[in-house]
Amino acid sequence: MKCPNCGTEIVHDSIFCMECGYKIFEALHGGTVPVQTPPAASPPPVEGHTVYCPMCGLDNKSTESHCRMCGSSLHLEETIQCERCGSMVNSKNSFCPGCGGRLSSGRIPTPPGGLPAVTAQPASPPVAQKSVSPNVTAPPPPERRVQVAGVPVDAPKPVSEETIYPHQARQGQSPLRQIKVISGGRVGEKYDFSDNFTIGRTSGDLKIPGDESLDIRHVIINATSRGIKIRDPGTVNGIYIKLAGMTEIFDMKYFYVGPLLFIYENINPREWSLNSIWERGTRLVGTTRSMSPWGRLRMISPVGITAGIYLLWNDSEMIGNCFVPPPDGNDHICRISHRRNQVFLESIEGDIYVKIDDEIDLTLPVQFRAGGQVFEISG
Numbered sequence: 001m002k003c004p005n006c007g008t009e010i011v012h013d014s015i016f017c018m019e020c021g022y023k024i025f026e027a028l029h030g031g032t033v034p035v036q037t038p039p040a041a042s043p044p045p046v047e048g049h050t051v052y053c054p055m056c057g058l059d060n061k062s063t064e065s066h067c068r069m070c071g072s073s074l075h076l077e078e079t080i081q082c083e084r085c086g087s088m089v090n091s092k093n094s095f096c097p098g099c100g101g102r103l104s105s106g107r108i109p110t111p112p113g114g115l116p117a118v119t120a121q122p123a124s125p126p127v128a129q130k131s132v133s134p135n136v137t138a139p140p141p142p143e144r145r146v147q148v149a150g151v152p153v154d155a156p157k158p159v160s161e162e163t164i165y166p167h168q169a170r171q172g173q174s175p176l177r178q179i180k181v182i183s184g185g186r187v188g189e190k191y192d193f194s195d196n197f198t199i200g201r202t203s204g205d206l207k208i209p210g211d212e213s214l215d216i217r218h219v220i221i222n223a224t225s226r227g228i229k230i231r232d233p234g235t236v237n238g239i240y241i242k243l244a245g246m247t248e249i250f251d252m253k254y255f256y257v258g259p260l261l262f263i264y265e266n267i268n269p270r271e272w273s274l275n276s277i278w279e280r281g282t283r284l285v286g287t288t289r290s291m292s293p294w295g296r297l298r299m300i301s302p303v304g305i306t307a308g309i310y311l312l313w314n315d316s317e318m319i320g321n322c323f324v325p326p327p328d329g330n331d332h333i334c335r336i337s338h339r340r341n342q343v344f345l346e347s348i349e350g351d352i353y354v355k356i357d358d359e360i361d362l363t364l365p366v367q368f369r370a371g372g373q374v375f376e377i378s379g
Contacts, residue, residue, distance in 0.1 A: 001024075003017040003019065003020065003022055003024065004022070004024075005017060005020050005022035006019050006020040006022070008020070009065055009066075010024065010097065014071075014097035014098070015097070015098065015099070015100060016095050016096065016097055016098075016099070016100030017095065017097070018089060018090065018093040018094075018095055018096070018097040019093065019094060019095070020094065020095070021094060021095030021100055021102065023100065053067035053069065053070065053072055053074060054072065054074075054079070055067065055070050055072040055079075055202065055216075056069050056070045056072070056202065056216065058070075060074055070216060073090050079091060080103060080104075082096040082098065082099065082101055082103065083101065083103075083104065084096065084099050084101035085098050085099040085101065086198055086203070086204070086217070086220075087099070087203075087217075089103065091103075175194065175379065176192050176193070176194055177192070177193055177194070177197075177223055177228065177364070177377055177378070177379055178190055178191070178192050178193075178377070178378050178379075179191050179193065179197060179206075179221070179375055179376070179377050180375065180376050180377075180378070181373055181374075181375055182367070182374050182375065182376050183373060183374035184211070184371075184372045184373030184374060185208070185210055185211065185372065185373070186206075186208060186373060189206075191205065191206060193205070193221075193223070194223060195222070195223050196220070196221060196222045196223065197221040198217060198219065198220050198221070199214075199218055199219040199221075199370060199375075200214060200215060200216050200217040200218045200219070201214040201215060201216050201218065202216050203216050203217045204217055204218075204219075208371070208373065211371040211372050211373065213237050213371040213372060214235075214237075214370065214371040215233075215235040215236060215237075217233055218233075218235050218239070218370050218371065219231075219232070219239055219368075219370050220232075220233055221377070224361060226361070226363055227361065227362050227363040227364045227366070227379075228361075228362055228364065228366065228377060229359060229360070229361050229362075230356065230359065230360055230362065230366075230368060231358065231359040232356055232357075232358060232359065237371065238254065238355045238356070239355070239356050239368055239369070239370050240254075240255070240256055240353035240354060240355050240356070240368060240369040240370075241353060241354055241356055241360065241362070241366070241367075241368050241369075242351060242352070242353050242366075242367035242368065242369075243255075243334075243345065243346075243347040243352040243353065243354050244347060245346065245347065246344050246345070246346040246347075247344065247345055247346075247354060248342060248343065248344055248345075249264055249336075249343050249344070249345045249354070250264075250343070251264070251265060251266040252264070252265060253345075253354070253355065254354075254355040255334075255345060255352065255353060255354045255355060256351070256352065256353040256354075256369065257319055257320060257332045257333075257334055257350075257352060258330065258332030258350055258351055260299060260332075261299070261300045262297050262298065262299055262300070262319070263297070263298045263300065264295060264296075264297055264336070264343065264345075265295065265296050265297075265298060266294075266295055266343075267292065267293055267294060267295055267296055267311075293311040293312050293313050294312055294313075294338050295311075295312040295336075295338065295343065296309055296310065296311050296312060297309070297310040297312065297319065297336070312336065312338070315337060315338050315339065316335060316336075316337040316338075317335070317336050317337070318333060318334075318335055318348070319333070319334050319335070319336060320332055320333030320334065320348070320349070320350070330350055331349050331350050332349065332350030332351055332352065333348040333349040333350060334346060334347050334348055334352045335348055351374075353368070353369045364377060364378055364379040365377060365378045365379070
């Protein structure tokens with residue numbers, strides 16, 4: 001797809017043109033589309049070899065200009081980070097293709113259609129200096145200042161030699177937060193930040209390229225007056241917050257009991273009727289109940305398939321080492337209960353992590369899980 005303003009080839013999911021900053025969304029949904037200027041013909045690319053993406057490493061055809069995996073340009077000479085959203089973009093771009101923000105090293109954009117182009121003002125010719133007549137008397141020399149003895153003179157203030165480290169809060173900024181890796185391949189590492197912090201596989205303040213379960217940009221953390229805000233930018237595997245106390249859960253909610261991953265699913269009474277067997281009052285052979293369960297827990301194995309299903313019959317069920325022996329030898333126990341068409345999950349012992357939907361505001365300290373790592377944020 002090409003930009004309707006300047007004709008630059010853009011990625012299909014870009015919101016703004018990376019060359020002129022034109023909002024692509026308006027052109028696709030009935031906005032005013034300026035007249036296209038046909039781009040200059042470029043020589044056909046040489047086929048027969050592949051080009052590796054400088055951002056994610058995927059091999060692409062030589063005829064392609066952008067990566068099929070992440071959409072990055074395949075001919076980046078230098079990349080810079082967008083100050084507004086943190087995306088890595090081509091240094092030749094004037095605007096970020098993700099948020100439309102102006103890049104600090106960008107060029108002056110082409111004016112939108114219908115507006116006159118800005119032309120450089122011609123330099124005014126030099127004005128001839130008037131010659132000074134030789135009979136003009138020179139100005140008198142400045143008066144010599146006489147030092148008065150006994151008047152103290154303030155010494156100049158010394159320059160501060162304080163060293164400011166990366167992510168260290170300066171005067172007037174928010175107080176420092178510290179994020180620490182408490183489990184996983186980077187255990188023990190600590191990082192300080194004052195405003196925001198990002199974690200990803202190949203992008204962000206903390207990069208973990210060895211964890212394939214992480215997205216390129218996985219966790220976005222923003223400092224607030226009460227604590228922090230954690231945002232999931234649409235990742236595949238999500239972010240899990242450690243549960244302290246009780247929370248309401250809904251259909252298809254993911255949560256960890258220790259190292260084991262579960263999915264809670266609602267059960268419609270009609271789904272479990274089995275052709276009205278339960279309504280007849282007949283107990284089905286192989287079960288001990290003559291009623292339908294109100295929910296089920298599906299345990300997911302590390303290879304992504306269902307490893308077991310646990311039906312929820314009673315109003316309150318305990319899930320933990322009594323159901324599945326924990327692989328790490330520790331006790332991780334939670335209670336799932338059903339009250340007035342609401343389902344609640346309560347942490348009893350050990351580590352219980354619940355997946356967030358989009359973003360969540362939390363007070364410190366906080367523990368969360370992303371990929372194969374567990375992090376802790378403190379104030």
